[in-house]
Amino acid sequence: MRLVWIVPLLLIIWGCSGTMPTEPETLSRAYHAPDRMVSNYYLQPPDSEELSIKGQLAPLSDQEAATAMMYPGYNAGGFLAAIAVHAAVNSSIENSQEQSRIDQANQILENYKGLVAEVSNDDLYEHVLSGDTGFNLHPTPKDMMALEENGWLVKSEPTYTLSSSEDAIYIENKVAIHDYFLVGGESESSLVYEKSVAIVSSNSDNFYDAKVWFADNGEYFKGSLGELYTQSIWLAVSDFQEKLPAIGAQASTIRYLENGEKKVERGKLISESCDQFLFETLRGELKVVQRIEIQEPASCVSELFDI
Amino acid sequence: MLKKLALLTVSAILCACAGQPQLPVAVDTSALHQNDKTIGVYVDTVPETQLALPGASCLLCIAVASAANSSTSDHVKTFQTEDISNLKEDVQTLFESNGKNVIGIDSPIKLSDLPKHSSEDPVSTRSDYSGLGTELGVEQLFVLDVDAIGAVRNYASYVPTSPPMAWVVGKIYIVDVSTNTYLWYEPVDIRLGAEGEWDEPPEYPGLTNAYYQVVEMLRDRVLSPLAGGTDDSSLSAQSAP
Numbered sequence: 001m002r003l004v005w006i007v008p009l010l011l012i013i014w015g016c017s018g019t020m021p022t023e024p025e026t027l028s029r030a031y032h033a034p035d036r037m038v039s040n041y042y043l044q045p046p047d048s049e050e051l052s053i054k055g056q057l058a059p060l061s062d063q064e065a066a067t068a069m070m071y072p073g074y075n076a077g078g079f080l081a082a083i084a085v086h087a088a089v090n091s092s093i094e095n096s097q098e099q100s101r102i103d104q105a106n107q108i109l110e111n112y113k114g115l116v117a118e119v120s121n122d123d124l125y126e127h128v129l130s131g132d133t134g135f136n137l138h139p140t141p142k143d144m145m146a147l148e149e150n151g152w153l154v155k156s157e158p159t160y161t162l163s164s165s166e167d168a169i170y171i172e173n174k175v176a177i178h179d180y181f182l183v184g185g186e187s188e189s190s191l192v193y194e195k196s197v198a199i200v201s202s203n204s205d206n207f208y209d210a211k212v213w214f215a216d217n218g219e220y221f222k223g224s225l226g227e228l229y230t231q232s233i234w235l236a237v238s239d240f241q242e243k244l245p246a247i248g249a250q251a252s253t254i255r256y257l258e259n260g261e262k263k264v265e266r267g268k269l270i271s272e273s274c275d276q277f278l279f280e281t282l283r284g285e286l287k288v289v290q291r292i293e294i295q296e297p298a299s300c301v302s303e304l305f306d307i
Numbered sequence: 308m309l310k311k312l313a314l315l316t317v318s319a320i321l322c323a324c325a326g327q328p329q330l331p332v333a334v335d336t337s338a339l340h341q342n343d344k345t346i347g348v349y350v351d352t353v354p355e356t357q358l359a360l361p362g363a364s365c366l367l368c369i370a371v372a373s374a375a376n377s378s379t380s381d382h383v384k385t386f387q388t389e390d391i392s393n394l395k396e397d398v399q400t401l402f403e404s405n406g407k408n409v410i411g412i413d414s415p416i417k418l419s420d421l422p423k424h425s426s427e428d429p430v431s432t433r434s435d436y437s438g439l440g441t442e443l444g445v446e447q448l449f450v451l452d453v454d455a456i457g458a459v460r461n462y463a464s465y466v467p468t469s470p471p472m473a474w475v476v477g478k479i480y481i482v483d484v485s486t487n488t489y490l491w492y493e494p495v496d497i498r499l500g501a502e503g504e505w506d507e508p509p510e511y512p513g514l515t516n517a518y519y520q521v522v523e524m525l526r527d528r529v530l531s532p533l534a535g536g537t538d539d540s541s542l543s544a545q546s547a548p
Contacts, residue, residue, distance in 0.1 A: 253390065253519050264523040266516050282512035 040151040041177075041237060043128060044140045046121040046158060051225075053116055053160040055105035056170075056259075108162055115218045119225060121158070127226030133234050134306060135241070152192075153178040154237065158229055165259040166210035168290070171228035172198045175236035193240045197232040199288040200258070202275060231305050235278075235286055245271045247280050254279050256289035263289075273304040329478075332430050332492040334532045338447070338483065339490060342406045346481075347445035349412040350395040351452045356386040356518075358471060359455060362462035371465050378508050379471055383457045386515070390522050391453060394529055398449060401533050410445055418452060424487050432487045440484025448484055451529060453477035458514060459498060470505045472498045473517035475525050495528060497521050 109116065129139055140153070157174040177193035201224055213221040238244050248268045254277055256263055267279035267287065274295045278288050288304065339346075358380040363372035373380070395411055402409045421434035436448060459474040460467055475497050481490040499521050501513030 253523065255523070262523075262527075264520045266519045282510060282515055 040136045040138060041154050042138050042140045042151050043125070043154045043156070043233065045125045046156055049120050049122050051116055051119050051121055051124075051160065052158065053109065053112075053162065054102075055108040056161050056164045057101055057105045058164060105164070108164060108166065112162065112213070112221075115213065115221050118218055119222050123222065124158070124226050124229045127223075128230045128233055131226075131230050133230065133237070135237055137233070137237075152240075154233065156229075156233065158232065160225060160228070163259050166213070167260055168258075169201045169213075169224055169228065170198060171225075171232050172196060173229065173232035173236070175233065177236070177240055193236070195236055195239065196285045197235050197287075198285055199228050199231050199235070200256075200276075200290050201228060202290070231288070234305060235288070239286060244278075251282070254289070255292055257292050258289070262292055265289075271304060272300070274300040274302050276304045278304055329433070329489075329492055329494070330429060331494060332480075332489040334481075335490040336535070339402075339407075339481070339533075340405065342408070344446040345408040345410060345444065346402055346447040346449060347410045347412050347440075347443050348395055348398050348402065348449045349416060349451070350392060350398075351418065351450065352415055353388040353391050353453045354456060356383050356388065356457035357455070358383045358457055359459045359474070360462050361459065362468065363464065365464065368462065368464045372460075372462050372467070375467075376460065376471070379458070379460075379506075379511065379514070382509065382511050382514075383471075383518075386457060386518050388456060388522075390519075390526060391451070391456070394451060394526060397526075397530060398451075398533065401530065402449075410443065412443060418450070426487070428488065430489045430492075432482055432489060434487075436482045436484040436487055446483070446485060447490065448482045449480075450482070451477070451479050453525075458518065470500060471514055472500045473514065473521040474498050475521050477525075479529055491532070493528060493532075495525060497524050497528075499524070 125139075129137060137154075138151075155176045155178065159172050161170040161172070163170065174194070174196050176191060178190040179192045213224070215221075235244075247270050251266050251268050254265050254267050254269065256265070256277060265279075265281065265287075267281045269277065269279045270286075271278040272291075274297055275291050276288055277291060278286065281287050358376055360369070360372045360376065363369050399409045399411050416439065418434070421436065421439060424432055424435040440446065440448060453475060454477045456475045456477075457473075458471045460471040461469040475495065477495050479491070479493040479495060482488070483490055499517045501511075501517045503513055505511065505513045505517075507513060
């Protein structure tokens with residue numbers, strides 16, 4: 001009889017204790033490389049004209065990352081009630097803490113309000129199209145039907161992040177490429193490539209001064225964002241065209257600079273230059289980061305991007 | 308009353324018998340710069356990576372917790388430890404660059420089998436290293452001893468009270484084998500949670516990254532003080548971008 005109670009109780013505890021496994025936040029999708037003679041790429045402007053920029057979140061402390069909780073276990077009812085109350089309270093606290101972290105991170109942008117107001121996604125879109133990316137990149141035609149005959153549609157969702165030490169700006173751009181030729185219109189099945197590209201602005205002379213972003217009446221800031229956007233599109237299309245060097249077979253520990261400090265991430269190295277690494281993260285994202293020690297030009301490739 | 312007295316006595320005996328943990332000893336840089344002394348560098352065999360489940364103490368609790376974490380546990384077992392084993396060469400190179408005579412020790416040493424040594428001195432070792440020093444031909448001995456590595460998830464009986472965290476525990480020390488005193492003693496217990504989601508089978512990218520960050524923190528804890536720098540174990544957890 002006692003067993004009849006114990007077994008369901010264990011099942012309930014087991015059910016309550018585990019969280020549903022999350023699908024890995026995969027930032028890439030299987031795709032096929034261009035297999036026909038279509039070399040035109042049509043870049044669609046980001047959905048929003050307004051620049052999406054945020055401050056970098058501070059890392060979680062050990063205590064915030066995981067807090068042990070001892071539940072009172074005088075009897076089964078009290079035990080289960082304690083778990084339920086803790087779960088409800090914890091969820092609410094976590095949400096408010098996360099919002100507080102975001103608000104705190106965004107405070108760094110207070111000084112940049114003027115600069116940010118003068119840059120729009122449309123400006124950066126024009127910057128990409130005016131540069132030489134090495135492939136046939138065009139603005140999206142007014143007549144979208146033109147794409148059905150000849151071209152790939154490139155869509156992007158760039159988000160910029162100012163580092164908490166203001167030494168760098170990162171772009172995280174979700175790039176998607178649609179094949180209009182195959183399905184005659186945009187749909188889920190026309191999606192042939194999707195990947196997130198993250199790039200940290202190059203700082204080849206290791207010079208940190210927040211004032212630099214305000215140089216030339218904000219032109220330096222605008223130019224830096226434009227370069228990051230161009231590089232992210234170039235990387236994604238080059239990856240789609242299978243023109244990037246082969247990805248390393250084994251994952252290794254990549255050590256790089258962030259906020260002027262060493263940061264470590266596991267990934268597969270693709271390419272490196274005197275001041276940057278390009279690697280694929282464990283989530284399948286393409287990432288460009290700053291080397292800790294800049295190499296002498298005699299022993300390395302000076303530019304990572306062939307733009 | 309008699310029962311309480313007996314309980315108190317047993318508790319007092321147990322407390323007295325429990326060994327006090329060795330307190331940290333700062334690096335004695337002057338002793339390490341004595342270049343006429345040969346130093347041995349030994350990295351003890353690194354245990355296999357595993358997921359520890361402290362708090363799941365009863366037999367049924369262990370069975371439930373093990374079953375609930377079997378996928379995570381299998382993945383933690385695939386984590387590599389070469390970056391720790393390779394520390395021997397890095398430490399050797401560091402000492403050599405400072406002009407010291409260095410002997411790398413490859414054959415395993417049973418540290419727990421060393422004879423006992425007792426002293427009131429707080430920097431004194433609890434094992435007698437003099438015989439080992441003579442055998443190895445060294446006056447000083449660097450040891451990295453990893454007790455457990457992988458990940459840890461706290462439990463309260465059947466219920467997990469934390470997500471799995473990357474984890475390494477052990478000790479780093481340098482002994483003057485002639486005096487059996489520590490020239491450096493650093494207990495290590497590093498835990499780091501995954502940034503963002505952790506429960507992403509089968510590859511667990513968040514937890515995997517946290518593990519290799521913990522390994523890097525251990526490397527910094529070993530190398531930075533020897534290089535004369537400060538400990539750089541404040542390595543930040545992964546964040547945006």
